[in-house]
Amino acid sequence: MFSANSPHWYNSVHNRGANTAAYTGVSNPLGLSNNNAFGRLWPSNAPFGDTGIGSSSILDPTGQPLAGAPNSLIGGVYAGSLTNRNVVTAQSQVIPGSLSTGAVGTAFLGPSPDGSCKAVFSVVTADGAIVQESTLKGLDGLAPAGTVEPLLGRNWDPPNQGVEPRLGVLMNPYT
DSSP: OOOOSSOOOOOOTOTTTTTTTTTTSSEEEEEEOOOOSSSOOOEEOBBTTTTOOOEEOBBBBBBBBBBOOSHHHHHHEBBTTTBBHHHHHOOSSOOOOOOOOOOOEEEEEOOOOOOOOEEEEEETTTOOOOEEEEETTEEEEETTTTTOOTTTTTOOOOOOOOOOOOOOOOOOOOO
């Protein structure tokens, strides 16, 4: 990947006032979506392992978190509950949810149907929940923990017991 856990790659480089200013765009990446619609990479991360909070990022082609983000409180990095809709806008979450465990996969859903045409993604977390990520409005839940087979508490047979699992997330292209 592009970035490392050093100040040059923090969300604060382009988004000083973001709730996730101290987070990097890539930290223990477990999934990647290259949506081709906006030419950006969207890694899903487990910076604190599967049981810690997850993060999901929008990266510029340089590998740094998004410059000129639609929501300055998000910038280019979503993490834990710091970027939930009710935290970054004056609106309540439509469905409760957050990146409460490691983010293990992401997929582009399409432009927002609210008329803003801003990107909307889904993110699968290690506990099997699915959240919706709007570049403008933040995170909402889509499906509770256990919707997808959780990775938490899973054991892997030798020689793979130290391997971090990856989860592929697919979606059908929209027209």
